[in-house]
Amino acid sequence: MQGNGNAAPLLEIRGLKTQFATDDGMVRAVDGVDLAIGRGETVGVVGESGCGKTVTAMSVLKLIAMPPGRIVEGRILWRGRDLVPLPADAMDEVRAKEIAMVFQEPMTSLNPVYTVGEQIAEVVRRHEGLSRQAALEKAVHMLRLVQVSNPERRAHDYPHQFSGGMRQRVMIAMALSCDPKLLIADEPTTALDVTIQAQILELLTEMKSRFGMAIMLITHAMGVVAETAQRVVVMYAGKVIEEAPVERLFANPRHPYTQGLIRSIPQIDKAAIAKTRLEAIPGVVPSLINPPPGCRFAPRCRYAMAICREAVPPLREVEPGHKVACVL
Amino acid sequence: MAGSIPASASAEAPAPVATAARAPARPFSPWRDAWRRFRRHRAAVVSLFILAAMIGAILLAPLIWRVAINDIDFSAHLEGPSWAHPLGTDDLGQDVLARMLYGGRISLAVGLAAMMVAMVVGTIVGAVAGMSRGWVGPALMWLTDLFLSLPQLPLLLLVIYLFRDTLKAMFGVEGGVFILVVVVIGGLRWMPVARLVRAQFLSLREREFVEAARALGASKLRQVVRHILPNALGPVIVAGTIDVAAAIIAESTLSFLGLGFPPDVPTWGRILYDAKDYLDIAPHWALFPGAAIFLTVLSINFIGDGLRDALDPRKVM
C-alpha cells in the first residue's frame, strides 16, 4: 500500500518540541519535528542514540514523565484531533485502542508477576469491555496469530518462561489485541538475535497486511528500514534532516549525514569480497542542552560552509516526496 | 495497561546526549558529584554545620572556658543558668558546661572509635566472605548470624562485669574502660556491616571492570583494594554514620546504668545518671546533656540520610 496521496494522514506531528529539565540544563530532545504517517503506511524513523526518535514516539502517546519532561510546543494530530492538550483519561482511550506501542526490551516491558494471558486479557478488558473469560479467549487467539505454539497452554505461562523472541511476539500480540490503526515499534528487534529478528520482522509484515494498520518503525539499523519501510525519516540531534521514499533514500541520499551513515555500515556483500575502509563520520553527536546555532550537523560535516553555522536549514522538498534540511 | 508504561521513559533520552559533550574544563570526579548531591539535602547540610559546631566547641572551648570540671562549690549548689555558669551547676556545685565539654569529647571519641571497630571488623569479614567461592563465605555468614542473634545488652553487661577490672589494671582507669566500651560496642555492631559488604562484593566481583583487572593480571588483593572496595564503600559509609549515633547512645546507656566510665568522669550519659534524681528541682542539669545527645544523634542521622542520597550507586555509576 502506497503513502497517503490524497487521503488525510492518520498521524500528523507538527513542530513538536519536547524538552527535559536536568541538572545541567534544559535538554532539547525533540526540537521542531514534522512527521506524517498515512493509513496503512510503514514509516521508518532512523537515527542514532540521542537523536530524539524514541522521545518523539513517546510524546505521541504522552508517555514522557511529565516532570522532568514537557511537550513545550507543537501539535500531534491523530485523525484530526490534537493529542497534546488531551486530558489523561481521554488519552487512555487512545492508547492501545487506536495507537499501540511495542518496546525494545521485552524483558522489562512485561510484568513478571502476571501470566502473559492475563496481561493481554487486561488490555482487552480495559478497552473492549469483554468479560474475563472472553478476554482470555481473545488473548489465546492473539497468541495463535503471532505464532506462539500451543497458545492455550502458553497463555498461562509467565514472561520469564519465554525466550526473547517469544516475548516480543507476546508484546506484539498485546499491542494488536485491540485492533489499533497505528503501531509504534521502538527498536523491536534490536535486543534479539539476527535469525529471530528476521522472524519478528516477517511477523510484523504479516500482521500489517492482515490488520491493515500503519507502522512507525523506530530503529538505528538502516538494513531493517531498507527491508521493511516504505518511507524513511532520518533524524539527527532532535530534528528531522531528511525524508524520502525508501528506494530514493538509499539510491540517492541527499543529506551528508545520511550519506555518511549509509557509507559507515559494512555491507556484507561487499565486506567479504572487496574490503574497503569504512567511512566513519568524525566527531560525536552535539549536546542537546545548548545546541550550536545553525545546522546541528555542521561541526561534523565535510561540506560545512559559513552559512551552515548561522541558521538552521529548513526542511525543503528537493524532489517530489524527498525532503532535505541542507543548503546543498 | 500492562506493558505500555516503561519504568522511566525520560531517563533514556537525556543520558546519552549529556555525556556526549566535550569533557568539561575541571576534572569532574565522582566525589565532587557526590558533594553536589549532598548539598541539595537541606537537613543534612544544616546538620553538618551543627555537628561541626559541636565538635569545634568541644575541642576548642576548653581553651576559653577554663573552669575546672570538678571544682566543688557547695555554695553554688544546683543553680540554674547564670553568667558565671551558663548551663548551671550540679549538686556539688560543679559547672555543668565544663563537665559537658569534657564529657562530649569522650562521648564523641567513643562513638567514632566504636564505629571504626565495627566498620573495620565488618568490612574484613564481609570482604573475605564476599570474595571466597568455597565454604569460607557461608561459614563466615553463619558466624555473623550467630553474633546477630546474641542479646546485646545482657552480653554488654556481662563482658563489662568480667573484664573491667583487668583492663583497668592494664591501661589505667579511663583508658581501660574506654577500650572496653569501644570494643564491646563495636564488637556487637559489625554484623550488619559484614552483611552489607558481602552483598556488595558478591555483586561487584562479577562486574566487567573487575574482570578487566583480572585480565590485566591483577592479584586478588589488588582487585579488592583498588577496584571493589572503592565502589563498595558507599552504603558502608552510610551505615557507619548510623553506627556512630548508635554507639553514642549505647555509651550513654552504659553510663546511665552506672556501668561505663567511673563516676567522676562526666560523660553525657553519666551526667544524666547523676541528674535523674533531681529532675523536679533542677531540670536544667538533665536537660542539657539530654539535649546534647539528642542533637548529636539527630544530626548524624540526617547526615547519613544526605550521604545515602549523595552516594547512591545508581546515580554515580
Add this chain to the structure above:
Amino acid sequence: MDAKAPATAEPLLRVEGLTKNFVIGGGLFSRAPDVVHAVDNVSFTIGHAETLGLVGESGSGKSTTGRCVLRLIEPTSGKILFQNIDVVRLNSGALRSLRRDIQIIFQDPFASLNPRMTVGSIIGEALTIHDLARTRREFSERVVELLETVGLQADHMRRYPHEFSGGQRQRIGIARALAVEPKLIICDEPVSALDVSIQAQVINLLEDLQQKFGLAYLFIAHDLSVVEHISRRVAVMYLGRIVEIASARDLYASPRHPYTEALLSAVPVTDPGKRRQRIVLQGEVPSPMNPPTGCHFHTRCPIRKLPLCSEVVPELKQTSSGHMVACHLRS
C-alpha cells in the same frame, strides 16, 4: 586488512577440543545439578597478525570461548596452545606473564571501566602490575602515548569515565589492552553497544592498530556484516559448537552449513532493491541446558535427515582448502 603473516608460521594460537561446562544448582539438599555445555569441543587456529571472526547468536558460547582462551574462565578440558605453550596448564605465576601476550576488550563501554578511577590510572594499571614503568614520568609518558594512539588527548588522563561517550570509552578500553603490547587481543563484541557511525570509527581504529602493531584478533560478534568486514577467516558457532570455518570471502560466497545460510540471509541488507527470499528458521534457539541430541541444529534445520542428524554428532570436515563444515549432508 592485516599485515603480512610469516609464510610458514606456526599459528599463534591453536585451540584443540576446548570444552567448558557450567554446573548450575545442586548442593546438599537439591536434586542433581544442571549442566550447561557452553562450549563443546571447539577447535580453531589463529595466525600471527590475523583476525579470526567468531560469530554466533546468544547461547552459542562465543563469549565463553573467548574468555577461556585467556583463562578468565577456567576451561573444563581441552588444549589452548599459545606459541606452543599450553595455557591451560600454566601455574599462576606463568599465567600472569601470559597476560602480557593476550588481552581482551569488552562489549559494554559503561561497565568495563572502573567509575572511580581516572582514565590515566585505568590505562596505566597494567604498567603498574607488570612493573613496566619505573618512574612516574615514564608512566605518564606511556599513558599519553597510548591515549594518542587511540585518538584521545593527553589531558584526558585526569578525567573520569563517566565524562566520556560510549565510543570514547571503548577507545579507553582499547588503550588499556594495548598497554602491555600484546600479541593477541580477544575482542568480545567491541562495537555491538555503539552507534553505527561510532562503530565505523572503532572498527577503523582496530584495523589501523593491527597494521601498526601486528596484532592478532579473535573478533567475537553477532553482527555478521561487521565480522565479515574485519576478519580474514570466520568461524560460525551454534549452541557451543563450531559448525563452519572458512575465509570470509568463501563463507559469504558459498556457505555450506544450513545455519550459516540462514544467518547470512537474515542479515538485513541496506539495499531496498535487493529484497530477496529470506530463509526464516522455524522455532526458537534451544536452551544450552538441554541441547538437542546429535547435531544441535537439527531441530531447526530445513534440510535435516532423520534419524542420522538426530543421533550422530557431525564432525568438522574439510570441504575445500581452508573451508570446514560440520554437517552430515554438506561435507
